[in-house]
Amino acid sequence: MICEAPPPRVTQALRQLRDLGLEPVTAQHLLLKAMGQNLAARSWLISHDTQALTPTEWLAAQALAARVAAGEPLAYVLGEAGFWGLTLRVSPAVLIPRPDTETLAHWALALTAADAKVTLADLGTGSGALALTLAQQRPHATVWAVERSPQAMAVAQFNAQALGLSLRWRLGDWWAALPRGLQFDLVVSNPPYIACNDMHLVDLGAEPQTALVAGPDGLRDLSRIIDGASRRLRRGGWLLLEHGHHQAQAVAQLLRRHGLARVSTRADLAGRPRCTGGQRR
Template sequence: MADHAITLAEWRRAATGRLARDNAADNAEAEVRWLVEHVLGLTTTQLILAEPNTLAAGDHERLEAVLARRLSGVPLAQIIGRADFGPLELRVTPDVLIPRADTEVLVETVLAAFGAERDRDVIDLGTGSGAIALMLAEARPAWQITATDRSPAALAVARDNAAALGLGHVTFIESDWFASLGDQRFDVVVANPPYIDAEDAHLAALTHEPRQALVAADHGLADLAAIAAAAPRHLRPGGGLFVEHGHDQGEPVRALLVAAGFSSVATRPDHAGRDRVTGGLLNRGHE
């Protein structure tokens, strides 16, 4: 019997075992299902119906190729080209960070701080795939959302995601933080900037994502400090700044916001209980 003459069900079982063993993947079974659906173009129902069928040689080779990529450490989202973020399904490429559940807390914090009772002008700095801007736009259709990124490739991904989701009230601008915005002011500034120290051991597991979106100088605080210092010039009185940061950066980020003139500064934990999002309101007398 040729080595490819196995059923789809048999291949799935073997692949799940390899992924669980070699990558210690907690959700290996689900990952293999997503890989199969992606490679063979099947819905979940179609996959179940196809499981007793013997794999064609070409399909077997393609499945082995993507499994090898996953086993080598390529993130699943990059292989299948998409990732879930809150209620959204987003296209992702190696040019953008893969949206993570921790960042949903940033969006939830902004939505809790500013209700839907009136329009808001919001800017998302360093939008990447557009995850933050688009989740805000989905939740608050009346808000005017601006999203910036210094990477044209990342902006192309974000624009594609906005078009696919039908979220036409998001404006995309190529800008290094506030650099291209002149004297524009907003009600809310939100950002998930690079905040990982260049010496952080966790970077070894993130080699397939853009380093410039991950690493910042000054032990990961340089971009957070730059945004906090510049934000008051681009916020209306009473406006808010909300940023994501590392689990051990809550105290220094709170200090950055207080020094920049923000009040009611507070840190919110992520779903694992670790410091993750800090925000504050601009004092109404601040200029």
């Protein structure tokens, strides 16, 4: 006769997940997900520490743990990631939004008054992280979001609906996706910027390569975006770009060569130069 162990209680389940090699916080998030709880409320586990899992919940927790152990990014396993205080759905169709990109959001918000009726754009919106942050923080602005991947656009639109935010969506290629003649007060973009032979790509294999790779030097998409900027920015309008930490000088040069002024670079949380922007005269 086979005698199966009953599903564990919350405390035991956490211990068993940690014994599989998971970090404590990862184990907590996986258990909350398996039990259908809000991932932001880890205190729920403390107040329900003696609750027994159902067999279905325990099987689900073990399946999620196996995906993490196999190397799948936690955000994809959980199906969500945080950005600027927003909880965003993510899937393998979109880049997982990074805390580093909050530098770009911070800079864009600093250049846009809280009640400004401005026209903003996010080129290559992915999960919608930047566009949704701008739309939420600047409710009087009109925010355009451009994306080339229909699957990524669907994720961003799901996030907008879940957050009750209204944006203008355009599926297509950088500036060409936007209505002809429309000009912007501020445009942000975190485009692909990794060189196709960069060894770091090995660690990013779970994320869409079309979100990451930009030709032999990583500058292909940054150049194309900068190239179109002076026609698409209003006088005094800003273009702010995220890039690799070794690309700041090249991006600054491109911005100046295309006539943008007040070119400067901002550092990410680790102090590396990761965003460069300029203003149309």
